[in-house]
Amino acid sequence: MYLSDEKIAALLPAVAQIPEAKLAFAKIWAACGLPEKELTTELVGAVFMDGPPDPILSEAQRLRAADTSLWQLVLMGEGGLEIESFEKLEDAQAALAALKVTETGEGGGLILQSGKVVAEKLTLKYMQKEDFVEFLQDATREPVKVTVSEADEIKAIELAARERLDELIKLAPEIGKLKAEYAEKGGEKPEVVIGRPSHALQVFSELFPEYVRLGGCCAE
Numbered sequence: 001m002y003l004s005d006e007k008i009a010a011l012l013p014a015v016a017q018i019p020e021a022k023l024a025f026a027k028i029w030a031a032c033g034l035p036e037k038e039l040t041t042e043l044v045g046a047v048f049m050d051g052p053p054d055p056i057l058s059e060a061q062r063l064r065a066a067d068t069s070l071w072q073l074v075l076m077g078e079g080g081l082e083i084e085s086f087e088k089l090e091d092a093q094a095a096l097a098a099l100k101v102t103e104t105g106e107g108g109g110l111i112l113q114s115g116k117v118v119a120e121k122l123t124l125k126y127m128q129k130e131d132f133v134e135f136l137q138d139a140t141r142e143p144v145k146v147t148v149s150e151a152d153e154i155k156a157i158e159l160a161a162r163e164r165l166d167e168l169i170k171l172a173p174e175i176g177k178l179k180a181e182y183a184e185k186g187g188e189k190p191e192v193v194i195g196r197p198s199h200a201l202q203v204f205s206e207l208f209p210e211y212v213r214l215g216g217c218c219a220e
Contacts (some may be wrong), residue, residue, distance in 0.1 A: 001051040003153060005041045011154050012039050021158045028165040033176050034207070039161055042206045047160040049153070051146050056139040057083065066140035068114040074132040075109030078102055081135045089118070096121050112136060167203070174200035175207070182211035 015021060016039055029036045037043065057065060064085045065072055071092040073084045076099070086092040092111045101107035101123050110132045111119040122129060168175065178201065182191070192215040193201065205212045 001049055001054065003047040003049060003156065007153065008041045008044060008047055008157055011150070011157055012041070012044070014154050015039065015158045015161060018154075018158060021162070024162055025165060028162075028168060031169050031172065033172060034168070034179070037207055040206075043164060044157060044161045045164050047157050049148060049156045051148065052144040055143050056135075059143075061085075062140055062143075065136065070113070071118075072112045072136055073109055074112065074136050075099055076102055076107050076127075081132065083136060083139055089113075093119060171200045171203055174198075175204050178204045179208060179211070182208070187211075 016025075025039075026036060055062065061083070064070065065083045067085065071086045071089050073086065073092050073095055075082050075084065075096070084092075084095060086095070089111070096109055096111055096119060099108050099121060105125050106123055106127060108120070108122040108124075110117050110122070110129070112133070115133075115137075117129075117133065120129070122132075185191070190209060190211060190213040192213050193205070194215045197205070197214055201212070202214065205214050
């Protein structure tokens with residue numbers, strides 16, 4: 001599971017005060033030949049923690065999909081497998097009949113009740129019928145509740161920050177060159193860069209937003 005940006009931002013001050021982390025961060029900045037920068041959510045990036053996978057359905061949808069009195073239509077949508085629940089079989093059958101083949105060349109679905117397939121309309125190339133049945137089982141499984149301590153979250157953020165800053169050592173020559181170039185320009189506003197940036201320029205924009213801002217693939 002991933003920590004939210006709000007959670008990371010709230011715990012960054014605590015991470016920055018860890019003696020070992022503070023010393024490690026200072027050494028990395030020095031190795032890069034760059035002044036120390038305050039840790040931000042943009043600089044740290046995504047923070048992953050071991051835990052159960054995100055639920056496939058919301059709790060309300062999961063309970064409805066797990067209701068054995070309802071007819072469950074497991075269908076192939078444009079983004080993958082989906083589940084729709086119906087109180088009447090004829091409504092589920094009408095929805096099944098209306099399904100079309102997706103851009104992947106696959107489509108259709110199954111109607112199940114109490115775990116048993118009662119109707120199907122499938123066009124498959126890579127997937128199998130069993131995948132639809134297993135998807136319903138996975139989606140309706142009760143979520144595992146895991147309690148994560150704040151200390152664990154702080155440790156995960158610290159490790160993510162160290163890994164991200166370690167990347168700077170490899171990019172240090174390019175980042176240093178970019179900093180010198182933009183500092184020499186002395187613009188009053190950040191320069192907007194259009195197009196696909198190099199990895200070094202992307203990181204540089206995160207470290208020094210006062211010099212450059214990425215403007216996407218085309219001008220605004």
